[in-house]
Amino acid sequence: MHEVHERILARAEEIAAEAAPSDELGRLTDKAAEVLRSSGVIRMLQPAEFGGHEASPVDFFRTLRDIGVHSSSAGWVAGVVGVHAFEVAQMDIVLQKEIWGEDPDTWIASPYAPLGRATPVEGGFRFSGRWPFSSGTDHCRWIILGGLIVDGDGRPVPGGLRHFVLPRKDYEIVQDSWDVVGLRGTGSKDIVIEDRFIPEHRILDPAPMEDGGLAHRVGRGDSPLYRMPFHPMFTAGITTATVAMAQGALAAFIASMRSRVTARGVKTADDPHQLAVLGRAISDLEAGEVQLFDDIERMWEQARRDERFPPEERLRVRRNQVRIARRAVDAVDELFLHAGGSALRSDSTLQRCWRDIHAAMNHASNNADPIYQAYGLNTYGHPLPASVLF
Known part of the structure; x- marks a missing residue:
């Protein structure tokens, strides 16, 4: 059993105790987030060079299972936020240093729905949009958002699906946007961006990740993860x-x-x-x-x-x-x-x-x-x- 899994099991009662309060709050309580953060579950798929465990996916998902049994919302957030390290590890090394260089416990939110529109400019793109369902977003300091590259007339270009990564200062969390009947504690709120510049090194074409082939192209091919x-x-x-x-x-x-x-x-x-x-x-x-x-x-x-x-x-x-x-x-x-x-x-x-x-x-x-x-x-x-x- 992975050491993170052992830490989660040791704190199972604490996770369970925060389930109802998280529902009432409409996001994970700070205590629930602290248990996940200190256990290291969000770093399980993170590269070892940036303080991660670079664990096997088998260990990661079995750990998620034992979080979710005690708190649906904590298990959901741990899975959604935790898997982002897997993707960021295959992005530009400059971006990885920006996110994890000073704090390896930095969390990254999403969503991936391609609701943003990106207009090419010198050195990158101007990006705008609104996205629902950003799970765990209040506890994250970066975000990955799906979007489409558009031409000068605002029409999506063929093959223009991209993932755009932004720091917390560049987007707004709509705090009153998560009033739901279930998974209330996930705090899956809306995200809004208005005409932000995204440099090229913070943008990824996700297609090469589909079959696992991107790792070799970006210098991660020695890790099966x-x-x-x-x-x-x-x-x-x-x-x-x-x-x-x-x-x-x-x-x-x-x-x-x-x-x-x-x-x-x-x-x-x-x-x-x-x-x-x-x-x-x-x-x-x-x-x-x-x-x-x-x-x-x-x-x-x-x-x-x-x-x-x-x-x-x-x-x-x-x-x-x-x-x-x-x-x-x-x-x-x-x-x-x-x-x-x-x-x-x-x-x-x-x-x-x-x-x-x-x-x-x-x-x-x-x-x-x-x-x-x-x-x-x-x-x-x-x-x-x-x-x-x-």
Whole structure:
């Protein structure tokens, strides 16, 4: 077990204690952020030369799982923010020094949706836009934002998708923009940028990261970590967080069954129907975790052999990820349905997990139908939709 994982397990009760306060605050509490920061989880995928652990993705995602079981929002933020180090490690070394040179514990936010518009100017671009869903953003000092390069008439140019990186002074967090029913503690607020200059060394074309091939071109080829494919890495964080929420709901259901008595005076721990519900949920969730981590471990071994990741490999992983998430939320729905009226109370851990996992299913990474369609098209040798990221 990785040392960071051990530190997380040692502070599990502290993580759990901050789940409800984070919901109330609308972002991770400072205490929750401090636990993540001091544990080193956000530095697990960071290069060793910049104070990171350069850990295996297997260790990283297993650590995320055990954060998310205790706090959905903490697990979500740790995954989304933590995976950014994986990308920044493949960017210009000047940018890496700007971000981590003075403080290796600097956090980086996103989102990647290409909602910004970038106009070429000498030495870089003028950049503007507004983005929703910047998870953990209040605790971050840099951000990666998706955008499109446009021509003089404002029209996107072919192949113009880029990732733009900015320091905190160059963007605004819209503080009242995160009022939601689930994952409230993630603080996934809107970001606004108005006509900021972005120098060329803070811009990345993400396409070469898709099959893991960028690492060799930027001097990171000696590390198998940076030979992993970008989108399956990012989406694995979302899937892991979703599975962890389901495990948190399961733990809450088991705890409530120990003392709950039905209206007919039957202890739910002795009720055959309740036990059947429990058995189905445990089996489905365990199956999902086996599939999730088996895919991560297989990709890791492939990266260690310095093999590229063709579309069929990436689609297989994405097909599994969206199905794992669906099974997880279905299991939680059944648990919640059979948990009794007390599960509706605002202080119920089960209802918080139920809200959180349904919120998680609204993330684009858990949108299953486009992935199933792309997998089917690829199976029969048809062209894939350009809109599907995998």
